[in-house]
Amino acid sequence: MVSEAPAAVTMAAQQWSVWYGTVQALKSVTLDIRSREILGVIGPANSGKTSFLRSLNRMNDMNPAFRYEGKIALDRQDIYRELDGQTVRRRVGIVFALPLPLPMSIRENILYGPRLRGERNRARLEELVERSLKAASLWEEVRDRLDSSAMKLSGGQQQRLCIARTLAMEPDVVLFDEPCSGLDPISTAKVEETMVQLKAHYTLVLVTNNTKQAARVSDRVAFFLMGELIELGSTEVMFTAPRDRRTNDYITGRFG
Amino acid sequence: MWQRWRERFIEKTIAASGMFSIIVVILIFLFLLKEGLALFRTVPMTDFLGGDRWYPISEPPRFGVLPLILGSCVVTLGAIVLAVPVSIASALFISEIAAGWAKDALKTGIELLAAIPSVVLGFLGMAVLAPWIKYLFQLPTGLTALTGSIILALMAMPTIVSITEDALAAVPRGYREAALALGATRWQMMSRVLLPAARPGILAAVMLGIGRVIGETMAVMMVTGNAAVIPRSVLQPVRTMTATIAAEMGEAVRGSDHYFALFAIGIVLFAISFLLNAAADLFLHQERH
Amino acid sequence: MARPAWQRALGVQRVAFVLLFLSTLLIVIPAVAIIGTITVRGMGAVSWEFLTTMPTKGMRAGGIFPAIVGTLELVSLTVVFALPIGIATAIYLTEYATDNWLTRLVRLAIVNLSGVPSVVYGLFGLGLFVMFLGFGTSLLAGALTLAIMILPVIITASEEALRSVPKSFREISLSLGASHWQTVRHAVLPFAIPGIMTGTILGIGRAAGETAPILFTVAAFYLPRLPDSIFDQAMALPYHLYVISTQIPNIPASQRYGTAFVLLVLVLSLNLAAVILRARFRRRRQW
Incomplete structure (x- = not known):
């Protein structure tokens, strides 16, 4: 994506709390996400890590029981008060846990977003297909069959297509959002490799159940437990000398 | 910006279309009331609801709707008595016993029956069934309440079967397995566990079957003989509310009492179907909770 | 359980199962017999001439061409009215409506529309379209009446089709920066089309076979020509069958059976088309 890549941006959550109905999923989380880093988010089930991720691009809006307090900023703009959901989701993309292509061709899957944004220029669309597939390390495998159904790809290929x-x-x-939970080890390695390459141009947040994965790819790691941010630090520190005992317990596999 | 406006317009249009059904129900109700209530400017409501003579074109006309209501009731009751046991039995057979190829064939057969237009059933009722009835019971005419009941039973059965099947399918598997594990035969399981558990759904099926039958028009008009008298036996001609509207609206002078009286019958029919559907809906919801 | 008691229970079961089977036959056999009778006796009456010529001699001879054309025009017009509103209502209910009193009212209205007797639709069409709006007895008035009648069928089928599209499609689309409407339009509707078409065809089948709603709104007793416009009266197959079965004495039985056969073939083939479409769609579906 090279030369014209946008200057990657930062995000920040301030005292961010989330409720679904009466259940509180996140409790006053304050956390910054730096430009061109991979922030790993780990924690056991129901720790709030996915709720946090979905807060970052307003994917919770569709849930009628969703309520929030606090503030999340994208380059200093409050994404819940100053921007609308659609704009936020255009600037903050998400890759889901399961590889879920839409039942269309590979090309149409890639162009779904750009076309709806209003891009009509054929040459530019073609270029976008190639560039995105290359960035997701899928181009060589599918360049000859861009018009065949995306459903025919393998699980790992489908997930890279989603990227x-x-x-x-x-x-x-x-x-x-746990992008490798449905993948075999080889596909997982490819996806991880892709993420590390993307870091050069993007700001990335990785929620994962796999602490080893977080250790392999993240620059910094945040540990969530029961809706609270317990600890945030560089990967090295978190995995070698965590300050909080609960972090240590989780990382060494005593619960979760 | 233009895009935003366009989408907002589309979404408003969709929401408005969503309201269309409500508006139509209200409109139906209003138009029936508007035309039907006009009758009661000249004819007292007690004469309409309580009168036992329907002579709309004699002088003076009589608009007693009782024979028509009773006609509808007799034909409907007959049809339901014929249709309900058979339908529940075959729903049981299809959902619990039949399998594979046979199941599909039987289901298709029943769906076919549901698809046959009522005027075709009425035609065959006249051409084939009525002569049989006439011969079998040695009657002056084969166009009787019984003939109507048989044809209507055929129309009600697919409705009752398919809704009963849904109700049976909705019974949790655990019920079946528990009953069988306790040493019940499959039939004991079906009759003592399955049917009671599916009861609300079956009641809804019967309600909707009654609704289908009481509102049916063409077949009934063609095979029941259309005599507007209070029925004393199922082997005599009767006339239903629906048939009266269909048969007489063509000749009724627009704006006459006769015309209004037919709309008044429409109100009665609309009210009955409303109540039946509300009851069925209630049963179906009760089942879900 | 004691052995004799178990044996007896099994005996009861055997009798019960036989009775259940016979009951099922009691429904299926008449269905087959009815279709068989109409086919056997009607097929002989149908010829190219029967299908393409005008009725003559007060409908006692000649063909049923205007009734066929009338029915086809009537159902086409019906679909044009019912489909957009039906789909829009289904989209509203599945994609936009929240669970409030208004939504419940819409659902109640649809349930009731599906239960209104067909002859009451006829009365309504007469009161609103023919008289109040002044369309007269015409294709237009009849098609509008039939459209309202089949609306619940189309809404219910479309709703089911829309709901069967996985929730994840909507999430994916939104996550790719699509608006709510773009999501419905590009990530939901295309995948619901086969289901919607199935429901629509079933609705058409119902409209093609109904007589009571068109009795006072569209049908011409005897009109040996084609309608000029949607404001003209028209003949229709089911009404024609009713007329020649009850109002006209001394008609050769072949005329009646022939008409019944043509109507039955039309309606059953629409149903068959819906069944095939549904089966093919289920087999091809990729999610």
Whole structure:
């Protein structure tokens, strides 16, 4: 994506709390996400890590029981008060846990976002397909069959297609929600490799159940437990000398 | 910006279309009331609801709707008595016993029956069934309440079967397995566990079957003989509310009492179907909770 | 359980199952017999001439061409009115409506529309379209009446089709920066089309076979020509069958069976088309 890549941006949550109905999912989380880093988010089930991720691009809006307090900023703009959901989602892309292409061709999957944004220029769309697929390390495998159904790809290929699809929107930030939970080790390695390459141009947030994965790819790691941010630090510190005992317990596999 | 406006317009249009059904129900109700209530400017409501003579074109005309209501009731009751046991039995057979190829064939057969237009059933009722009835019971005419009941039973059965099947399918598997594990035969499981558990759904099926039958028009008009008298036996001609509207609206002078009286019958029919559907809906919701 | 008691229970079960089976036959056999009778006796009456010529001699001879054309025009017009509103209502209910009193009212209205007797639709069409709006007995008035009648069928089928599209499609689309409407339009509706078409065809089948709603709104007793416009009266197959079965004595039975056969073939083939479409769609579906 090279020369014209946008200057990656930062995000920040301030005393961010979330409720679904009467259940509180996040309790006053304050946390910053730096430009061109991979922030790993770890924690056991129901720790609030996915709720946090979905707060970052307003994917919770569709849930009628969703309520929030606090503030999340994208380059200093409050995404819940100063921007609308659609704009936020165009700038902050997400890759879901399961590889879920839409039942269309590979090309149409990639162009879904750009077309709806109003891009009509054929040459530019073609270029976008190639560029996104290359960035997601899928181009060589599918360049000859861009018009065949995306459902025919393998699980790992489908997940990289989903990454390419997100990149085609040219977002500033990319969120990953346990992107390898359905994949075999080889596909997982490919996806991880892709993420590390993307770091050069994007700001990335990776939610994962796999602490080893967080250790492999993240620059910094945040540990969530029961809706609270327990600890945030560089990967090295978190995995070698965590300050909080609960972090240590989780990382060494005593619960979760 | 233009895009925003366009979408907002589309979404408003969709929401408005959503309201269309409500508006139509209200309109139907209003138009029936507007035309039907006009009758009661000249004819007292007690004469209409309580009168036992329907002579709309004699002088003076009589608009007693009782024979028509009773006609509808007799034909409907007959049809339901014929249709309900058979339908529940075959729903049981199709959902619990039949399998594979046979199941599909039987289901298709029943769907076919549901698809046959009522005027075709009425035609065959006249051409084939009525002569049989006439011969079998040695009657002056084969166009009787019974003939109507049989044809209507055929129309009600697919409705009752398919809704009963849904109700049976909705019974949790655990019920079946528990009953069988306690040493019940499959039939004991079906009759003592399955049917009671599916009761609300079956009641809804019967309600909707009654609704289908009481509102049916063409077949009934063609095979029941259309005599507007209070029925004393199922082997005599009767006339239903629906048939009266269909048969007489063509000749009724627009704006006459006769015309208004037919709309008044429409109100009665609309009210009955409203109540039946509300009851069925209630049963179906009760089942869900 | 004691052995004799168990044996007896099994005996009861055997008798019960036989009775259940016979009950099922009691429904299926008449269905087959009815279709068989109409086919056997009607097929002989149908010829190219029967299908393409005007009725003559007070409908006692000749063909049923205007009734066929009338029915086709009537159902086409019906679909044009019912489909957009039906789909829009289904979209409203599945994609936009929240669970409030208004939504419940819409659902109640649809349930009731599906239960209104067909002859009452006829009365309504007469009161509103023919008289109040002054369309007269015409294709237009009849098609509007039939459209309202089949609306619940189309709404219910479309709703089911829309709901069967996985929730994840909507999430994906939104996550790719689509607006709510773009999501419905591009990530939901295209995948619901086969289901919507199935429901629509079933609705058409129902409209093509109904007589009571068109009795006072569109049908011409005897009109040996084609309608000029949507404001003209028209003949229709089901009404024609009713007329020649009850109002006209001394008609050769072949005329009646022939008409019944043509109507039955039309309606059943629409139903068959819906069944095939549904089966093919289920087999091809990729999610």
